[in-house]
Amino acid sequence: MTECKTAQKKVGYLGPRGTFSEEIALSFYRGVEGCFTPYPSISSVIMAVDSGEVAEGIVPVENSLEGSVNVTLDTLAHEANLFVIKEMVKPIRHNLIVKPGTKHINVICSHAQALAQCRHYLDKHYPGTDRVEVESTAAAAYKVASGAKNYAAIGSLRSAEIYGLDVLDQDIQDNSNNATRFLVLSKEPVSAAGVKSKTSIVCQINGEKAGALYSILGEFAKRGVNLTKIESRPSRGGFGLYVFFFDLEGSWEDEQVAHALNAVKAESLWFKNLGSYPINTVE
Amino acid sequence: MTECKTAQKKVGYLGPRGTFSEEIALSFYRGVEGCFTPYPSISSVIMAVDSGEVAEGIVPVENSLEGSVNVTLDTLAHEANLFVIKEMVKPIRHNLIVKPGTKHINVICSHAQALAQCRHYLDKHYPGTDRVEVESTAAAAYKVASGAKNYAAIGSLRSAEIYGLDVLDQDIQDNSNNATRFLVLSKEPVSAAGVKSKTSIVCQINGEKAGALYSILGEFAKRGVNLTKIESRPSRGGFGLYVFFFDLEGSWEDEQVAHALNAVKAESLWFKNLGSYPINTVE
Numbered sequence: 001m002t003e004c005k006t007a008q009k010k011v012g013y014l015g016p017r018g019t020f021s022e023e024i025a026l027s028f029y030r031g032v033e034g035c036f037t038p039y040p041s042i043s044s045v046i047m048a049v050d051s052g053e054v055a056e057g058i059v060p061v062e063n064s065l066e067g068s069v070n071v072t073l074d075t076l077a078h079e080a081n082l083f084v085i086k087e088m089v090k091p092i093r094h095n096l097i098v099k100p101g102t103k104h105i106n107v108i109c110s111h112a113q114a115l116a117q118c119r120h121y122l123d124k125h126y127p128g129t130d131r132v133e134v135e136s137t138a139a140a141a142y143k144v145a146s147g148a149k150n151y152a153a154i155g156s157l158r159s160a161e162i163y164g165l166d167v168l169d170q171d172i173q174d175n176s177n178n179a180t181r182f183l184v185l186s187k188e189p190v191s192a193a194g195v196k197s198k199t200s201i202v203c204q205i206n207g208e209k210a211g212a213l214y215s216i217l218g219e220f221a222k223r224g225v226n227l228t229k230i231e232s233r234p235s236r237g238g239f240g241l242y243v244f245f246f247d248l249e250g251s252w253e254d255e256q257v258a259h260a261l262n263a264v265k266a267e268s269l270w271f272k273n274l275g276s277y278p279i280n281t282v283e
Numbered sequence: 284m285t286e287c288k289t290a291q292k293k294v295g296y297l298g299p300r301g302t303f304s305e306e307i308a309l310s311f312y313r314g315v316e317g318c319f320t321p322y323p324s325i326s327s328v329i330m331a332v333d334s335g336e337v338a339e340g341i342v343p344v345e346n347s348l349e350g351s352v353n354v355t356l357d358t359l360a361h362e363a364n365l366f367v368i369k370e371m372v373k374p375i376r377h378n379l380i381v382k383p384g385t386k387h388i389n390v391i392c393s394h395a396q397a398l399a400q401c402r403h404y405l406d407k408h409y410p411g412t413d414r415v416e417v418e419s420t421a422a423a424a425y426k427v428a429s430g431a432k433n434y435a436a437i438g439s440l441r442s443a444e445i446y447g448l449d450v451l452d453q454d455i456q457d458n459s460n461n462a463t464r465f466l467v468l469s470k471e472p473v474s475a476a477g478v479k480s481k482t483s484i485v486c487q488i489n490g491e492k493a494g495a496l497y498s499i500l501g502e503f504a505k506r507g508v509n510l511t512k513i514e515s516r517p518s519r520g521g522f523g524l525y526v527f528f529f530d531l532e533g534s535w536e537d538e539q540v541a542h543a544l545n546a547v548k549a550e551s552l553w554f555k556n557l558g559s560y561p562i563n564t565v566e
Contacts, residue, residue, distance in 0.1 A: 067517050070350055089522065116354070119326070128323075130418075177521050213513065214504045217497040228523055230496065231515055234350050238460050239372065240511060 004035035012037050012045045012054040018138035018159030021045075024088055024182045025058050041135055043075045049185050050080040062181040063092070065174070066113045068231050068245075072183070076274060077202045077233065077243055083275030084200050086184040093178070094118050094137075096169040097160040098152045099144055107132055110140040110154035118154055120174045141165060181280070192251040192276040198228065199252060200274035203264060204235055204243045212267070213244070219263040220248060223256040251276035287318035295320050295328045295337040301421035301442030307371055307465045308341050309441075326358045332468050333363040344370075345464040345512075349396070355466070356516050359557060360485045360526050366558030367483050369467040374459075377401050377420075379452040380443040381435045382427055390415055393423040393437035401437055404455040424448060464563070475534040475559040481511065482534060482559040484544065486551035487518055487526045495550070496527070502546040503531060506539040534559035 004010050011029060014021040015038020025036055039045045042059050049057040061072045076082065094114055098105065108115070108122060109132040115122070122131065134140050140153035145163035152168065153159075160167050192199075205212040220227055229247035246264075250257040252273065265271040287293050294312060297304040298321020308319055322328045325342050332340040344355045359365065377397055381388065391398070391405060392415040398405070405414065417423045423436035428446035435451065436442075443450050475482075488495040503510055512530035533540040535556065548554040 062522075064517055064522050065519055067353055067515075119354075175519055177519060179522065181522065211500075211504045213510070214497070214500040217494075217500060221494040221497040227496070229515070229525075230513075232513055234347055236348060236460070239345075239347050239462065239464065242512075 005033070008033045008035040009056065010035050010037060010054040012039050012048045012057040014042055014045055014059065014136055015039055016136070016138050016142055018141055018156065018162040019136045020090060020092065020156060020180060021058050021060065021136075021182065022138070023156070023158060024090055028058065028086070028088060028184065042069065042071045043079070046072070046075045046080050046082065046185065049082055049187065052187065055186065056085070057185045058182055059185065060180050061087075061183045062229075063113055063117070064177050064179045064181075066116050068233075069113070070233065073202075073231065073233055073245055076185075077245075077272065078236070080185075081272075082185045082187060083189040083273075084183045084277050085186045085188075085190045085275065086277050087198070087280045088182045088184070089179050089280045090182065091179045092117070092173065093156070093171050094154050094173045095157055095160065095167050096152055096172055097141060097144065097155055097165040098168050099147070100164075100166050102150065102152070102166075104150050105129060105152045106150040107148070108152045108154065109134050109143055109148075111135065111137050114140075114154045117173050117175075117178055121172045125169075138162075189273075189275045190277060191253065192278055193253040195278045197251040197276050198247055198249060198279050199257060199261070199276040200245065200247050201261065201264070201272065202243055202245045202274060203268035203271040204241075205268055216244075216264050216267060219260045219267070220246075223260045225250060225257055225260045249279075288316070291316045291318040292339065293318050293320065293337040295322050295331045295340040297325055297328055297342065298322060299419070299421050299425070301424055301439065301445045302419060303373060303375065303439060303463065304341055304343065304465065305421075306439060306441045307373055311341070311369065311371060311467060325352065325354045326362070329355070329358045329363050329365065329468060332365055332470065335470070338469065339368070340468045341465055342468065343463050344466045346375075347460050347462045348458065351514055353516065356485075356514065356528055359468075360516065360528075360555065361519065363468075364555075365468045365470060366472040366556075367466045367560050368469045368471075368473040368558060369560050370481065370563045371465045371467070372462050372563045373465060375400070375456065375461040375463055376439070376454050377437050377456045378440055378443065378450050379435055379455055380424060380427065380438055380448040381451050382430070383447070383449050385433065385435070385449075387433050388412060388435045389433040390431070391435045391437065392417050392426055392431075394418065394420050397423075397437045400456045400458065400461060403457040408452075472556075472558045473560060474536065475561055476536040478561045480534040480559050481530055481532060481562050482540060482544070483528065483530050483557035484547070484555065485526055485528045485557060486547060486554040487524070488551055499527070499547050499550060502543045502550070503529075506543045508533060508540055508543045532562075
């Protein structure tokens with residue numbers, strides 16, 4: 001990591017170099033004097049923003065095929081106090097990449113989601129081959145490049161280029177609707193007034209009370225606030241106890257949204273505002 | 284895989300021998316002439332039931348700390364047409380196991396999650412000892428049994444028994460809320476009339492229509508049908524389109540449940556009944 005200049009904004013992303021997060025970072029901060037720091041895991045990116053080590057962090061939150069990135073949701077709910085200031089959706093294309101000269105593949109390594117997104121391809125073309133999970137697609141490319149024998153990685157064309165690897169097969173994802181949504185996180189919320197925006201919240205509702213979720217949804221419905229996503233995660237207190245993440249259209253600065261959120265807050269055991277931010281346009 | 288006798292019920296589970304899935308299989312089929320077949324992945328267990336290769340299959344569906352097992356939900360929604368005939372919740376208990384005669388432990392190996400779940404125990408009793416990640420707790424037991432010198436594994440009592448290992452210490456997990464819920468799947472539904480039961484369904488609702496989920500929940504709420512779980516997964520048609528899994532109290536054979544489900548079915552783009560089955564008692 002090189003020293004950042006004073007005027008530069010420090011930005012953390014899931015490294016190493018060559019990850020989709022890095023591509024998103026370069027695209028988002030195009031024209032900005034950014035100083036980019038790779039972190040070894042999603043939770044370490046989030047906690048670096050929380051501790052003030054970097055000003056902003058970029059993390060994946062959801063994939064169109066595999067669903068939510070659990071560590072992102074769990075860390076935002078239970079460990080950090082941050083705001084989403086931007087979302088970006090990036091189409092994901094996977095490739096099978098190897099060290100030049102590789103004849104046999106005994107192990108295929110990648111991020112767990114990438115392995116899952118190519119499951120049918122791997123079952124068909126590499127049945128019985130071990131699949132090893134590493135921290136990121138770029139970490140897999142790095143592992144292959146640094147000489148893990150008979151290994152292949154699943155990763156981006158950019159990671160193959162960065163690490164000097166051959167591309168054996170392109171676009172191996174099972175479904176062409178494969179896209180990942182990234183969030184830019186900060187300790188300070190932004191104003192999303194006057195633009196088409198979205199708001200994210202997380203809350204724990206009373207699981208013992210029948211109809212508690214129904215009542216919460218009613219607070220949105222009766223004010224005409226549209227939900228774009230609802231996701232449950234274990235509360236970590238045992239089976240049947242969940243926290244709920246909601247994404248909804250509009251900003252805290254809109255009157256109806258503010259009323260709905262205040263009502264939801266009043267009905268929740270705990271509640272966290274994750275911020276209002278402009279709705280993404282696909283990159 | 285040994286040949287099954289004609290009278291035996293063929294049952295598939297997530298292998299290799301010694302996994303928690305195998306323990307669940309042995310516990311569920313106690314006293315039944317079962318013929319058990321390990322499969323290398325969760326989706327292959329489910330598809331073996333779907334194709335009739337085995338009569339029943341056992342798969343994990345949810346962990347109390349980590350949440351849903353996505354591959355189980357997605358395969359049930361999109362690829363197989365099966366019914367849940369039983370659920371079982373198994374507390375996850377870890378044990379320190381070694382080859383008989385082991386005097387010193389230099390390395391402790393297990394699945395990454397098992398190592399993490401015993402971190403405080405290991406820090407206290409084995410500070411400075413190397414920790415090595417392998418594919419499963421059963422694979423760790425196998426590694427120790429096949430002679431890795433001065434190795435200990437973290438695994439189940441059953442894996443110690445299968446691989447002829449000594450149990451050095453029991454119940455070494457740090458968090459007692461750790462439990463996994465398993466489903467037994469079949470091509471034929473069972474009757475859950477007259478017992479305390481649960482019903483699972485999956486449906487896709489009209490994401491374009493504001494309040495569609497609220498309306499679905501209303502069908503349950505107004506008939507006093509309690510939901511025990513709600514989970515969204517990507518529909519695979521692009522962002523913002525989800526299928527919803529609901530677990531609810533009662534059976535299709537109960538009048539109020541049947542009415543609610545018929546109403547939900549009528550409001551859904553597609554709907555799948557995953558069966559009614561007795562509510563688990565923890566094993």
